[in-house]
Amino acid sequence: MLKSWKLKEVVLMSLFAVVFGIIYLMFLHLGNVWSAVIGPIAYEWIFGIWFIVSIIVMAIIRKPGAAVIPETMAAAIEVMLGNAVGPRLILAGVIQGLGAEAVFAATRYRQFNLAIYMMAGAGAAVFSFVYGYLLGGFAALAPEYVLLMFVIRVMSGAIIAGIGGKYLVDALLATGSLRGYAITKRDAHA
Amino acid sequence: MRQWLHRMNPSVKFVIITISMITMAFFFNPWTPLVFFFGVVLFQLAFAKVSWKIWGLMMLPFLLGAIGYFWTTLVFGNDNADPIGTALSLSFRVLAFSSLSLLFVFTTKPVDFILSLMQQLKLSPKIAYSILVGYQFLPVLKDEFVQIQQAQQLRGIVKPKSPVKGILAMRHVLIPMLAGAVRKAERTAFAMEARGFTGDSDRTFYKRVTIGRTDFWMTVMFVLLVLISIYAGITGPAIQK
Numbered sequence: 001m002l003k004s005w006k007l008k009e010v011v012l013m014s015l016f017a018v019v020f021g022i023i024y025l026m027f028l029h030l031g032n033v034w035s036a037v038i039g040p041i042a043y044e045w046i047f048g049i050w051f052i053v054s055i056i057v058m059a060i061i062r063k064p065g066a067a068v069i070p071e072t073m074a075a076a077i078e079v080m081l082g083n084a085v086g087p088r089l090i091l092a093g094v095i096q097g098l099g100a101e102a103v104f105a106a107t108r109y110r111q112f113n114l115a116i117y118m119m120a121g122a123g124a125a126v127f128s129f130v131y132g133y134l135l136g137g138f139a140a141l142a143p144e145y146v147l148l149m150f151v152i153r154v155m156s157g158a159i160i161a162g163i164g165g166k167y168l169v170d171a172l173l174a175t176g177s178l179r180g181y182a183i184t185k186r187d188a189h190a
Numbered sequence: 191m192r193q194w195l196h197r198m199n200p201s202v203k204f205v206i207i208t209i210s211m212i213t214m215a216f217f218f219n220p221w222t223p224l225v226f227f228f229g230v231v232l233f234q235l236a237f238a239k240v241s242w243k244i245w246g247l248m249m250l251p252f253l254l255g256a257i258g259y260f261w262t263t264l265v266f267g268n269d270n271a272d273p274i275g276t277a278l279s280l281s282f283r284v285l286a287f288s289s290l291s292l293l294f295v296f297t298t299k300p301v302d303f304i305l306s307l308m309q310q311l312k313l314s315p316k317i318a319y320s321i322l323v324g325y326q327f328l329p330v331l332k333d334e335f336v337q338i339q340q341a342q343q344l345r346g347i348v349k350p351k352s353p354v355k356g357i358l359a360m361r362h363v364l365i366p367m368l369a370g371a372v373r374k375a376e377r378t379a380f381a382m383e384a385r386g387f388t389g390d391s392d393r394t395f396y397k398r399v400t401i402g403r404t405d406f407w408m409t410v411m412f413v414l415l416v417l418i419s420i421y422a423g424i425t426g427p428a429i430q431k
Contacts, residue, residue, distance in 0.1 A: 002314050007389060008379035010316050014324035015371040018331060019364070029251070036254030039262030056368075073321055080300035080325055084248040086291020087204050088211055135215050137283060140276045145266035168365065177369040180376075 002065070009061050009181070017073035020053040025078055028085065040136060041145075044152040048160025051124035054100035055117050055165030060172075062112065062182040067104055067120065071097030092131060099127025100161075112183075118162030125157030194237040194404050195297040201310040202405045204303070206412045207294055211287055213416055220275050222423030223282035229415040230289045237408070238297050245292060252288035256281040275429035300325060306399040316389030323378055334370060338363050 002010075027049050034042035053074050054067035075093025079086060103120040129150055132138065138146050169183070178184055195203075214223060234240045263277035301322065308318035342362060343349075350356050 010320040011379045012375035014320035015375045018324040032251040035258040039258040086294045137280045142266045142268050171365045175369040177372040
């Protein structure tokens, strides 16, 4: 899979992972403070932010793995920064990334538009929810409450990661720094 | 002995911690996570040098999270047989997971962790070295973050007061930072290739991370701890009858 990747693309993923790793940590602290007051549902509203690097990097590079690898890298960077959530973040990163990757894979990496980005955000939300259900012990909660958490998380994924990701990519494209990446080449053909 | 956790191979530690955590997820009694939590703290006391002040500070947010979990499970719980027991179980689980994470964070050098992932778990060098590049750029990116903010303030951009607007305003800093990151990535990749980096896995390493006897004994200890915790859960009394 990695044979087709140029080194500059892999390094780009990593640097984006660092930038978003820091942002992820900021939101984690935000969620932590909130969660004491309103419980684990505090994270659901802002969950979409944790999927955003998948969508942004996939939109730029458009190769298999461009969603799952940066998300995992961001998690690894968070762990390297000495984050207290620790190694389980890496597993979470892989799973969330796979959720977004699945949507892009379903289009065979050919369609890149807002609807697909929103679906990818929602896909990441679904995958991460399954993981959270197991590790967070959601089975002990009332089904209605779990359903509410699920709906909020999927919406957050679609809106924050999907729409937010699209907005950031467009703004970045406008700066002209993305020349030489798939995003500019494909758009020129279309 | 105080160095054992530090001397452990990072990949081995990573795998053990992940497996222990997934095992814990199948238990909904309060005793299993509680015993496990104390065991992990005991491990850190016996086999690691930990700054307990920082440990306490980093545990604090999770303690708050555990309280949130407690009342959420109590109010929105599914289990009518032993609601307090289940609520306690989920709160203790938060604490057990956090102490386990801190154990990893406090005893593992970040760079060694990535090197070990590459040497033991066969992570592609292309990815591993890219992560290390990103890690090295961290202080540079931090400086840049401050510089961009200051430059914008000089030009008269006022920081919004409401937190929601504050989060949305982050895009003004984020976009220049990402644009800079794209250029840095390109330059760094050129520099690496110019020095002969191919990203192939048949390469040599300046620093070797190995697996030793400490890893074997610590693995045995962790397995024992998990078994004892499970046993405590099975034999421990229910909170409510």
